[in-house]
Amino acid sequence: MRRRAWLPYAVAVPLILLAACGRKAPESEAALPVIALPVQAVDGLSYGRFPGEIHARYEMPLSFRVSGQLTARYVTAGDVVKKGQALAQLDPADAGNQLAAAKAALEAAEHRLLFATQQRDRDEAQSKQNLISQLQLEQTQDAYASALAARDQAKQQVELAQNQSRYTMLVADHDGAITSRQADVGQVLAAGQAVFGFAWSGDRDVDLDVPESRVDGIVIGQTATVTLPALPGRVFAAHVREIAPAADPQSRTYLVKLTIDQPGTLLQLGMTADVALQSSKPSGATVSIPATALFHQGEHPAVWVVRPADATLELRPVTIVRYGERDVLIADGLKAGERVVMQGVHTVTAGEKVTPIAPPHPEDAPQ
Known part of the structure; x- marks a missing residue:
């Protein structure tokens, strides 16, 4: 009976030990x-990259100061011109007639002034001898002053007519290039109407269209590097010169102009550029x-x-x-x-x- 009582314990102990030996240690957490x-x-520190286009620093339309019919055009788009070179001509007939009329008016005024001067001198001499009244002397002096003013006015009219005649010839006021042609021979032009687009030689700018979300990070004087697909391997230093105060109403972008520090002669108008703006904040x-x-x-x-x-x-x-x-x-x-x-x-x-x-x-x- 005692052997049978111990038998279950004898069988359980080896089973427990066997189970303990078969249990594995916990694995470490997998990475x-x-x-x-x-x-x-x-x-x-780069602020960002923007596409740009090469422009002259000074670009403007060329126009006549007076109205008239365009009779000759001596240059066209793409021509390089020098300062003082004739570019176009208006019909000079009307301006010539106005100049002739002004000269004739001046000649008549000078004759009237000569007569008034002689009359003044005679009356002043007679007034000293009490041969004429004071009223007559004053009238003579007034006539002289009027003749003198009329002569001066006629001179101004002649100068104005000479300028008007000279303005019928459009000349280049600076070395540069003709970028566009906006009028044809035979066309009647109003004063100030554009005839050519003109770009000065010398300084070159890069124009950028910057989104409104990025313009706050750009300041005047900010530096940049400029590369051009047309000039591989060349890098130009530039800095921000101008930031448009208002966005373009169509594109909602701001025009930013950068001046290239040393443009040289390789940069041509209209070249595309890749501009890397440096941050205005310390790097x-x-x-x-x-x-x-x-x-x-x-x-x-x-x-x-x-x-x-x-x-x-x-x-x-x-x-x-x-x-x-x-x-x-x-x-x-x-x-x-x-x-x-x-x-x-x-x-x-x-x-x-x-x-x-x-x-x-x-x-x-x-x-």
């Missing part, structure tokens, strides 16, 4: 694979990350940084300098070389152990 790459420093230690790496901790921007010591994640606040189309510039919070989660930032948590991997597609890597 989560994440796309994470080292961030890169930016050489000179400091800045890094660039893809826009997909940005995470928001409440209202504050942050990024997931992989700690090098234990490969765990840390959510770190950062200071944004500029938002680009595909990238973000960080001014504070990151250092070059630190590994940052580039994609899937909403699927990870702080302190999580990760295994950094490269993007599956090379084009997804930050440039």
Whole structure:
């Protein structure tokens, strides 16, 4: 009976020991694979790239100061002209007639002034001898003053007629190039009506159309670099000279003009340009990350940084300098070389152990 009572215990103990030997130790937590790459420093903080077009610093329409019929045109679009060169001619007949009439009026006024001067001299001599009344002397002096004023007025009319006659010839007031032709021979033109488009030689500008969301970051004097597809390998320094105070009513963009510091002779009007504006803010230690790496901790921007010591994640606040189309510039919070989660930032948590991997597609890597 005692043997049968101990039998269940003898069988249970080996089974318990066997079960204990077969139980495995708990596995360590598996690392989560994440796309994470080292961030890169930016050489000179770039505010953004914009397409532009080369223009002359001074561009304006050329027109006659007087009205008339266009009888001759000596240049056309694309011609390079020198200062003082004749460009077009109006019919000079009317201006010539006005000049002749003004000269005739001046000659008559000079004769009247000569007679009035002689009469004044006689009356003043007779007045000293009390041969004429004081009233007659005053009338003579008044007639002389009127004749003198009429002569001066006639002189001014002659000068005006000479100018009007000279204005029938349109001449270049500066070295430059004809950019457009806006009038044809035989056309009757009003004073001030454009005949040619004209661009001065010398200084060259780059014109940009900047969206209203980006114009606040641009200031007068801001530096930039300019490259042109037509001149590969050439880089030109420039700076912002003018910012339009109002947006274009059609495109809702702001015209920004940059002056090229040393244009040389290679830059031609109308060339397309790629302009890289430098930030107006101090660059400091800045890094660039893809826009997909940005995470928001409440209202504050942050990024997931992989700690090098234990490969765990840390959510770190950062200071944004500029938002680009595909990238973000960080001014504070990151250092070059630190590994940052580039994609899937909403699927990870702080302190999580990760295994950094490269993007599956090379084009997804930050440039």
